[in-house]
Structure formats: structure tokens, C-alpha cells
Amino acid sequence: MSLPSLDSIETPAALVDEDRLEKNLQKAAVYVREHGLRWRPHTKTHKVPELAVRQLQAGASGVTVATPREAEVMGAVADDVLLAYSPVGASKLTRLMALPGRVRLSVAVDSREVLAGLAEAAHGAGRRVGVLVELDLGMRRVGVPTPEEAVTLAREAAGTQGLEYQGVMFYPGHIRMPLAEQGPALAEVSRRLGTFLEALGAAGLKPGIVSGGSTPTLWRSHEVVGMNEIRPGITPFFDRASAWxxxxxxxxxxxxxxxxxxxxxxxxxxxxxxxxxxxxxxxxxxxxxxxxxxxxxxxxxxxxxxxxxxxxxxxxxxxxxxxxxxxxxxxxxxxxxxxxxxxxxxxxxxxxxxxxxxxxxxxxxxx
Amino acid sequence: MSLPSLDSIETPAALVDEDRLEKNLQKAAVYVREHGLRWRPHTKTHKVPELAVRQLQAGASGVTVATPREAEVMGAVADDVLLAYSPVGASKLTRLMALPGRVRLSVAVDSREVLAGLAEAAHGAGRRVGVLVELDLGMRRVGVPTPEEAVTLAREAAGTQGLEYQGVMFYPGHIRMPLAEQGPALAEVSRRLGTFLEALGAAGLKPGIVSGGSTPTLWRSHEVVGMNEIRPGITPFFDRASAWxxxxxxxxxxxxxxxxxxxxxxxxxxxxxxxxxxxxxxxxxxxxxxxxxxxxxxxxxxxxxxxxxxxxxxxxxxxxxxxxxxxxxxxxxxxxxxxxxxxxxxxxxxxxxxxxxxxxxxxxxxx
Structure with missing residues (x-):
């Protein structure tokens, strides 16, 4: 298909400014390099495999997805896929297990029910699936709210055949104030995260991956003590909320x-x-x-x-x-x-x- | 494709209750018959040609659409298509003119610019296009706000080759209060509509079609004096707002x-x-x-x-x-x-x- 002129494109039409996109990718890449963070960008924002490839080329270690469809589409171009969403139901589990064998799949889990379903599916598929225990650090959406529950779930994941306990994840989606005002909220996230890390460490379950991050907090990610991976989604494009x-x-x-x-x-x-x-x-x-x-x-x-x-x-x-x-x-x-x-x-x-x-x-x- | 069981469908999934759908279609059909109204349901709600066929079988005289895509899809099953939206730009006009010749196309217009573009496209395609002058009866979204402007536009439509002045249309989308409280707002719509109809009549431009209606006001449509066609969209399905x-x-x-x-x-x-x-x-x-x-x-x-x-x-x-x-x-x-x-x-x-x-x-x- 030959490309149309901008004037002839039927509206409404979504445009992406190539120069700004590239600058945004590089800026995020420099930031994570400087602060020694792993970068697993959330691809729910663009849902375009070609853009995931650009993120991987810029230095991302893998991608994050929210749905089986996104996992399938991104699994075609990425070898490391984190499903930052608890998969429930036979259809979703079957699709995840059918991802290409070269894909290292990790999944966020905040309940024993989801862990059990995942273990059964992994066993059935002869597949090894990474588990990140999802923590609630103040957003009150999903994620276990106490260190005790995190330890229980991490222990169960670590002891289940077919599963591999890899660490913890959280989403600080409640921090949506202007950048300059985020200090106290980020300190509180650090403090709460610390209690989870301490409990997990004491139980011999020190997480390898401590995954968090969001676009609003992106440039202050290094202030969250103990976090070693971020998953911002909106960063390559940004929007009016980001600018605000x-x-x-x-x-x-x-x-x-x-x-x-x-x-x-x-x-x-x-x-x-x-x-x-x-x-x-x-x-x-x-x-x-x-x-x-x-x-x-x-x-x-x-x-x-x-x-x-x-x-x-x-x-x-x-x-x-x-x-x-x-x-x-x-x-x-x-x-x-x-x-x-x-x-x-x-x-x-x-x-x-x-x-x-x-x-x-x-x-x-x-x- | 064989149909899955409800239990095996992956969620989230959109469900339509067949029995309720059929009852809703019949109830609307009975209402418009009883009140001598033409019924051109807006298909933007479902965007499904098979459901437009059901509406036509229930007694609709045609369908309403908002986009060229909807016009193409609905034009495959309906001979009467009203685009309740001013088409601007070459791409949209080209697509509309490419609808099958058997489709009687009507278009809502509230400016001379849109009228001129439509006339040129119709002329180029050797096609006759119906025009409904869109009125603003209080919603303040689109539509000419004065009877004088309506007369000017209707006269121009009536005198333009390739176009056929068919009447007027409006959308009472500002009436979104509970049914029992709509009386004064509906009376005001009637009053404002009356001033337009009087001016158009006096200018020898009495509209054949006076198209209005919405789902919130559906069952009180007969109270709007002079209106002879309605275009509710949500009626076959309904939603939480409709129930509220x-x-x-x-x-x-x-x-x-x-x-x-x-x-x-x-x-x-x-x-x-x-x-x-x-x-x-x-x-x-x-x-x-x-x-x-x-x-x-x-x-x-x-x-x-x-x-x-x-x-x-x-x-x-x-x-x-x-x-x-x-x-x-x-x-x-x-x-x-x-x-x-x-x-x-x-x-x-x-x-x-x-x-x-x-x-x-x-x-x-x-x-």
C-alpha cells in the first residue's frame, strides 16, 4: 500500500510524530541506563508490534502486556513477555500456553486461585511460567495488601512445579499529581515496598525482580528504594494528562x-x-x-x-x-x-x- | 463456526439477550405505528447489519448512520440511509457517492460549505442526494440556530441540482432527565420547532420530513408537535442510563x-x-x-x-x-x-x- 498524503487522510485519524517518538524512546532509554533499571514497557498503550520492536532496539529487556491478545501479538516480536494481569479462565490460559516456546512468559498473581490455575495450565502445556507476586502499595486496585500474604503466595509459587517465583510487581497508579508534588507519595511507596521486601527476604524469598513504575512517576523512578524494573506505557507517545x-x-x-x-x-x-x-x-x-x-x-x-x-x-x-x-x-x-x-x-x-x-x-x- | 457455550466464552464479552431484544424492537414498532411516526433507527448503537435488518423487518422505514463506514455497512442491507452527520472532505464524500445506486441517501446539513461540497460530489457522481437541514433546538451542538438561517439553507438546497430538499432534522440530546420530568423541555422543543416550521412554510419550503427523537424521549415523541419521524438508537439494547x-x-x-x-x-x-x-x-x-x-x-x-x-x-x-x-x-x-x-x-x-x-x-x- 502506498502512503497517502496527510491532506488526503480521512479524519478522524491517529497520527504519531516520528521525530518526537524517537526522542521519547531515547530519553527513556538513557534514564533507565543511568539509573540501572530494567525496562519492560507496557505495550497496552500502542498495541503495535513494530513499536515494541523499536522499544526493544532502544534497550527494553522485554515487554509488558495486559491481555492474551496483546501477549500473542507482542510474543511474535519479543522473547520476554510479562502479563501484568491475572489470567482467569480456560480460554486465556490456553492462549497463553500456546505462545511460542522461545517466549519467557511471566505473570502477575495476587491470589492462590490464579496461582493454581496457572500451575495446572503450565503443567498441562509442559511449560515453565514466571510468577511475580502483585503487591498493593496504595492504589487499592489489585495486589496483596500485606507482607504476610505476599510471603504465603511467593512461597507457594516457589514450591510449585512448572512455576518459577521471580519476584514482585506493583503499579503506583494512585500517584497522578504533578511531578514536583510526588515526593511524599513516592516516599510512602518506598516505605511500604520496604516492608514487603523485608518480609520476603526474612522468609528466604528475596525477589529477583522488583517491578513497578508508571509514566507519571517515570523520571522519579530511581527514588523508589528497591525497585529494579519499570513498566511505563504512555512514555513513547505521551498525552494531555502527561503534559499536565x-x-x-x-x-x-x-x-x-x-x-x-x-x-x-x-x-x-x-x-x-x-x-x-x-x-x-x-x-x-x-x-x-x-x-x-x-x-x-x-x-x-x-x-x-x-x-x-x-x-x-x-x-x-x-x-x-x-x-x-x-x-x-x-x-x-x-x-x-x-x-x-x-x-x-x-x-x-x-x-x-x-x-x-x-x-x-x-x-x-x-x- | 459452531457456537461456543456461554461458560467457555472468553471474557470480557458482549452479550445480547435475544428475547429482550425482540420485545424492545416490537415495543418501538407498536409505538411508532400507534402515533403515525416514521422510524429511522440510528444504527451507531449496534453497528451490525443483521440487526438493522431486524429493525427494518419490525417496521423501520430506513436507517440512520453517523459515518461513511456505517453507511457502507448499512447500505448493503437498507435502501434508505440517512447520514445524520455533515460529511466534510473528499474521502467521505467519495465513499458516500459510491454507495449502491438503489440506496436513497439523505444527509444532514447545517452550513453552505457542506451543502456546496455535497452538491459537487453528487453532480460528479450523477447521483441525487436528499438534504435535511439540521436545526439546533436547544442542544447547542450542531444545527442552525435561527429560522432565517434554516430558510436560507433550505432554499439553497431546493435550488441546487443533484440535491433534493426533503425537510429538517434535529436531535434533542440535551433532554436527559427522567421521563416524568421531560414535559417542560419537550414543550420548549415543540415551541422552537414551531418557529422553524412556520418560517419554512411561509417561504414555501414546508418540510416533508421532520426528523427528531432520541431514546430518552422515545415514549413521549408524540408530544413534539410537527415531528413525523424518529431516530432512536439505543432502544433495541438499552443501558444503565436508559434505565435511570x-x-x-x-x-x-x-x-x-x-x-x-x-x-x-x-x-x-x-x-x-x-x-x-x-x-x-x-x-x-x-x-x-x-x-x-x-x-x-x-x-x-x-x-x-x-x-x-x-x-x-x-x-x-x-x-x-x-x-x-x-x-x-x-x-x-x-x-x-x-x-x-x-x-x-x-x-x-x-x-x-x-x-x-x-x-x-x-x-x-x-x-
Missing amino acids: MGACGWDEVAYSVLATVVSTAVPGQAVIDAGSKALAKEELPVGGYGALLERPDVVVHALSEEHGMLDLSRTAWRPRVGERVRVVPNHVCVSVNLQDELWAVRGGQVVGRWDVTGRGRGTSLKT | MGACGWDEVAYSVLATVVSTAVPGQAVIDAGSKALAKEELPVGGYGALLERPDVVVHALSEEHGMLDLSRTAWRPRVGERVRVVPNHVCVSVNLQDELWAVRGGQVVGRWDVTGRGRGTSLKT
Whole structure:
């Protein structure tokens, strides 16, 4: 397929700025090298195997995934796949066990039920599966909340045939304030992590891998004492939330949704053809669902499924019907998940195209 | 493909209750017959051509769509397609003009720019396209806000070769309060519509089609004076918002997302494998992002991408890891848009499967 011109691409369309993407990859690579951290980026953000390859080439030691579909797609290009999600149910386990034999699969586990299911599946498949015991360090989503439970689970994993106890993981997803204000929350994560590491060490279960990290906390990851691996997802692209939190500058945001102004009929407003089915409707404390890449003072203040309403109250700009704009969504992961494809652009040129292959469940697809 | 058992379907998975679906279709059909309304249901909700066929068989006169992709998919099964969205840009216009010749295409227009583009495309394709002038009756999204502008646009449409002025359309999407409280808002819509109809009549441009309607206002559609067509989308499925507004009873909701409990590690909480990438994160005044079909007192109080957090504070139910539940999302249209397929179920049996064919942009697909 020959590449179209940017002007001829039908909107809404997801664009990735190639130069910024590459800079973002390198910046993360330098950071982890400097701080001696392993880097297993979460590929749920882009769901594109070609982009996982770029991350591996930049120095990632493997990839993180959330679903069997992502594991299948990323397992085709990566030899080290961490499923940062407890697999429950025969279908998911069967698909995981069918990953190519060269793939070192590790799985997050926070219950004996999941551990038992995983052990049975691994045994049935004659496969060895790594286990990371998932800890709750304050997010209160999943993960065992006490060191005693972590020790119990780690001991069981270590003693189960087919499983290999590799360490612990956590996700500090509750830390979503601006970078400069994260100090106390990061110290608390360190403190809580310390109690788990101490208990595991005392039980002879010192974790080899201590995996954490997120995009909001990325550049302060080295402050978490004991953590030796990070799994940020959003980093290569960034989004409006990342910029708001200071995890990136506005001029580092590599992802945007190209949209066309379709109506200016209602006074004081311009409507674009990117709605919640292209941007996703996720809130930010600062308000709105996105902002224009080249006019960040213009915010998407309301979203219908196929309509994005631009607030023109803070700009003298008055677009015409047919004019095109690039919108930075609040949360890039859920916007990418709404796209069939991503277009790589450099300047005003389309230079590549990626299918969002890891999207969906893939239960009806031949993978 | 043989149908799987409900127990073996990988979660999250979208289910449609066949019996409720059929009842919902018939109830809408009876209502429009009784009130002498034309019915052009919006297929953005399901995006499934087989379901559009069911709506046509139940008495719909045609279908409504929002995107070129939906027009292509629905144009394969319907002879009357209304694009309730202004098409802007060469790609969209080209695709619309390539619809089969038997399809009577009508398009919503609220600007001279869109009208001009449509006229040029229709002329180039040797095609006749119907025009509905879109009115803003209080939603303030799109649509001309004054009768004078409606007359100008209708006159231009009526005088343009290749176009056929058919009437007006509007969407009362701002009426989202409970059914019993809608009276004053519906009266105001009637009043505003009246001023448009009077001006158009006086200008010799009496609209043949006066198209409006929504699911929240569905059962009070006959109170809008002058409206002769409705386009509800959510009606066959319904959702938590519909039930909250009283557009349906909880026992009429036909759509749910089957999910599995994956963690109970954090006390007072159960986590399911349906997150914002299966349910969509859309707010409701009543709080939460969904509720369990068979336990509506259990609400999804938080959503990550692949995690749904169930609030167990109002129930004695304590699920185990592996237990399955059905979740009714707040907004069904955006949940369906996240699915590859819908499973038709009756009782505990899977009785059918539909691809969500109209999803996405379809720009890279052979349609």
C-alpha cells in the first residue's frame, strides 16, 4: 500500500510524530541506563508490534502486556513477555500456553486461585511460567495488601512445579499529581515496598525482580528504594494528562488525532469530527477531554460520539468548516484503542502506517 | 463456526439477550405505528447489519448512520440511509457517492460549505442526494440556530441540482432527565420547532420530513408537535442510563458485558476483567460506570483499562475469583464500539454471533 498524503487522510485519524517518538524512546532509554533499571514497557498503550520492536532496539529487556491478545501479538516480536494481569479462565490460559516456546512468559498473581490455575495450565502445556507476586502499595486496585500474604503466595509459587517465583510487581497508579508534588507519595511507596521486601527476604524469598513504575512517576523512578524494573506505557507517545502532570513538555507529545471542523453553526463554537469514539471521554482535573496540539488554549470542552466541541472562548482563532486540526487526547491508551491504524508523520508528510494489531480480544481471529 | 457455550466464552464479552431484544424492537414498532411516526433507527448503537435488518423487518422505514463506514455497512442491507452527520472532505464524500445506486441517501446539513461540497460530489457522481437541514433546538451542538438561517439553507438546497430538499432534522440530546420530568423541555422543543416550521412554510419550503427523537424521549415523541419521524438508537439494547431515566425497566435491558472476577485481594472489593476498554468510562449523575444485571445494587465504582472495581458495600454477596457476572454499562453505544463481536444469548445458551462490522473508519479495509 502506498502512503497517502496527510491532506488526503480521512479524519478522524491517529497520527504519531516520528521525530518526537524517537526522542521519547531515547530519553527513556538513557534514564533507565543511568539509573540501572530494567525496562519492560507496557505495550497496552500502542498495541503495535513494530513499536515494541523499536522499544526493544532502544534497550527494553522485554515487554509488558495486559491481555492474551496483546501477549500473542507482542510474543511474535519479543522473547520476554510479562502479563501484568491475572489470567482467569480456560480460554486465556490456553492462549497463553500456546505462545511460542522461545517466549519467557511471566505473570502477575495476587491470589492462590490464579496461582493454581496457572500451575495446572503450565503443567498441562509442559511449560515453565514466571510468577511475580502483585503487591498493593496504595492504589487499592489489585495486589496483596500485606507482607504476610505476599510471603504465603511467593512461597507457594516457589514450591510449585512448572512455576518459577521471580519476584514482585506493583503499579503506583494512585500517584497522578504533578511531578514536583510526588515526593511524599513516592516516599510512602518506598516505605511500604520496604516492608514487603523485608518480609520476603526474612522468609528466604528475596525477589529477583522488583517491578513497578508508571509514566507519571517515570523520571522519579530511581527514588523508589528497591525497585529494579519499570513498566511505563504512555512514555513513547505521551498525552494531555502527561503534559499536565509534567511527565513531558507539550512539545514532546507525539500522539494526536487529526480532525476536521464540520460545523460552526452554533455561535461561539467549532465542532470537529473527533468525538468519544476517537478521543475517549476521560476526565482530567484541569477540565476538557483534549486540546489542540498547535493551539493548546483551545480545549475540547464536550464530546458526543462523533462530535468534539471546541471552546473558542480563550482564542481569537475562528476556524472554517473544512479546516483540519490535531487534538491531543487526555489519555492516549484509550484513544489508540479506538483506532484501526496509526499514521507515522514527519513534518507534514505521512512516512508510515501501523495496524493496531493488539486491539480487541482476538477470540474470533486467527492470530 | 459452531457456537461456543456461554461458560467457555472468553471474557470480557458482549452479550445480547435475544428475547429482550425482540420485545424492545416490537415495543418501538407498536409505538411508532400507534402515533403515525416514521422510524429511522440510528444504527451507531449496534453497528451490525443483521440487526438493522431486524429493525427494518419490525417496521423501520430506513436507517440512520453517523459515518461513511456505517453507511457502507448499512447500505448493503437498507435502501434508505440517512447520514445524520455533515460529511466534510473528499474521502467521505467519495465513499458516500459510491454507495449502491438503489440506496436513497439523505444527509444532514447545517452550513453552505457542506451543502456546496455535497452538491459537487453528487453532480460528479450523477447521483441525487436528499438534504435535511439540521436545526439546533436547544442542544447547542450542531444545527442552525435561527429560522432565517434554516430558510436560507433550505432554499439553497431546493435550488441546487443533484440535491433534493426533503425537510429538517434535529436531535434533542440535551433532554436527559427522567421521563416524568421531560414535559417542560419537550414543550420548549415543540415551541422552537414551531418557529422553524412556520418560517419554512411561509417561504414555501414546508418540510416533508421532520426528523427528531432520541431514546430518552422515545415514549413521549408524540408530544413534539410537527415531528413525523424518529431516530432512536439505543432502544433495541438499552443501558444503565436508559434505565435511570426511565426509558426502560431494568428487566428490559438487553445488553450486558460478561466479565470474570479476577481479584478479591484488596479487602471490600472485587475486581472484574471488564474495564474502560470494554465498558467505556462515561459518567452518570447517579455515579458509577455500570451495574450488575442480576445484582443492580452492585455498581462498578471505578474503572481502569482492563479492571472494573465492584463496590460491595451495598451487598452481602462476596464473589470468588473465577465467578462470572454480567455488567450493564452506562452507555451502550460506546461499549459496543469497543467489541469485536456481540453474542446473542437466550437463557444460558449462546444462540448467535454478530460481527460489529460498522465499527471503525474502514479506510484501510476492503468494504
